[in-house]
Every structure is written in C-alpha cells, then in structure tokens.
Amino acid sequence: MFRDRLDAAKQLAQRLEHLKGHNPLILAIPRGGVPMGRHLADALEGELDVVLVRKIRAPGSPEFAIGAVSEDGSLTLDDAASHFPSDAVEREVDHQRQLLKERRARYGPxxxxxxxxxxxxxxxxxxxxxxxxxxxxxxxxSGRPKRLIAAMGVGSPSAVARLEAAADEVACLEAPQGFMGVGQFYADFGQVEEEEVVELLSRSSG
Structure with missing residues (x-):
C-alpha cells in the first residue's frame, strides 16, 4: 500500500537509481502518471514530458477498458472488444482520438x-x-529510444507479463495476485486535475 502517488514515485526512483547520470527522459501518462514523472525526473536528473494515450472504454460500461489508443493513432484492442458492436467501439475510438488532440493542444505551449x-x-x-x-x-x-523502461507503482500480474514483451525492462513495485484495481493500493488516490499537470510540466527539473 502506498500513501499516495509521491510515495510510489519515491520508491520507483530508488528502484531506478542506476539511471542517474544518463539523463533519462521520463514520459508520464496523464494524468495520474504526471506527479510521479515530475518526481522521477527531478530525482534521476532527467527531463519530463508526456506520452499521450487514452483508454478505450467498453460501450455501456465506461469503467471497463477494452483497449487503448495513442497520439499517433496506434490502436490496441483487447479480445474483449469483440463482444461489443463494432460501430460503438469505433465511435469510442474516434472520441478518444479527439480528446488526445485537445490534450496535446493544452500541453504543447x-x-x-x-x-x-x-x-x-x-x-x-x-x-x-x-x-x-x-x-x-x-x-x-518502439525502436526509437536506446532503452525503453515501463515503470509503475502497481500492476496486475497479467499486465506485467504483457509489458515485459514490449519494454526492455519493467519496474513495477507491486504485482499482487489479489489485484482488483489500481486505486486499492493507494491510501490517497485523488484525481489529478489538468491544471496540476500543466503546472508540473512547466517546471524545470531540479
């Protein structure tokens, strides 16, 4: 159990201390990953930026993710997506792509x-x-960085196994068998607001 995102970030910084001196680029997934990314960039003497991706929500069950779409248009759908009408899934994908464009316009300046x-x-x-x-x-x-590391406070065992095939290294502090949801492992899992993200991105490391 972590006190909050900063607590998890401090522990991740210790796990990734070997990156200090290599000017790592910390790419945070908004919004929850940004406070953690800010601490990692400062602690590891690196730079902070964001990588923009959005969950694809199941039609009629928005709390259930069936995939994700990235800023460059790349789409990843889980097998569960086939259980929903394709036109409804396509509308959700289009909606999330539009939100990504709006988010980049907000963060870009x-x-x-x-x-x-x-x-x-x-x-x-x-x-x-x-x-x-x-x-x-x-x-x-993929194929662009010298080394690509996935870092998170907690993940399901299946998520960690999935990510090991996509990254050079996975730094996950907790991967419990009884995983039910990310929020259950944070005493304080309050929502990160857009204003906080913009403020954290505007700060220089150090």
Missing amino acids: VRPPIPPEGRVVVVVDDGSATGATMEAALKTL
Whole structure:
C-alpha cells in the first residue's frame, strides 16, 4: 500500500537509481502518471514530458477498458472488444482520438514534445490493470529510444507479463495476485486535475 502517488514515485526512483547520470527522459501518462514523472525526473536528473494515450472504454460500461489508443493513432484492442458492436467501439475510438488532440493542444505551449531518439526512456504511470494503456505508449516509442523502461507503482500480474514483451525492462513495485484495481493500493488516490499537470510540466527539473 502506498500513501499516495509521491510515495510510489519515491520508491520507483530508488528502484531506478542506476539511471542517474544518463539523463533519462521520463514520459508520464496523464494524468495520474504526471506527479510521479515530475518526481522521477527531478530525482534521476532527467527531463519530463508526456506520452499521450487514452483508454478505450467498453460501450455501456465506461469503467471497463477494452483497449487503448495513442497520439499517433496506434490502436490496441483487447479480445474483449469483440463482444461489443463494432460501430460503438469505433465511435469510442474516434472520441478518444479527439480528446488526445485537445490534450496535446493544452500541453504543447508549456511542454513541446521532446524527441526520444537515442535516449534512455522511462514511461511511468501510477498503475496498470490490463497493460493496454502502457502497452500502447510503449508501441508508440518502439525502436526509437536506446532503452525503453515501463515503470509503475502497481500492476496486475497479467499486465506485467504483457509489458515485459514490449519494454526492455519493467519496474513495477507491486504485482499482487489479489489485484482488483489500481486505486486499492493507494491510501490517497485523488484525481489529478489538468491544471496540476500543466503546472508540473512547466517546471524545470531540479
């Protein structure tokens, strides 16, 4: 159990301390991953940016993720997506792609995208239930960084196994068999607001 996202980020920074001195690029998945990414960038003497991906929600059951879409348009759908009408899934995908465009327009003025080519890159989020969102982020970056690391506070064992095939390294602090949801492992799992994300991105490391 973590006190909050900062507590998890501090523990991740210890796990990834070997990256200090390599100027790692920390790519946070908004919004929950950004406070963690800010701490990692400061602690590891790296740079902070965001990688934009959105969950694809099941039609009629928005709390249930059936895949993810990234800013470059890459789409990852789980097998469960086939259980829903294809036109409803397509509408949800289009909706999330539009939200990604709006989010980039909001973040761009304070944090223009930092190229990941040749860098040690850490993609960070507060947790992963299915692995779909993190996997979509990793696929967007595939082949570009020198080393690609997925980092999170907690994940289901199946999500961690899924991500091991997409990253050079997976740094997951907790992967319990009794995983039910990311929020159950944080005493404080309050929503991160857009204003906080913009403020954290506007700050320089250090």
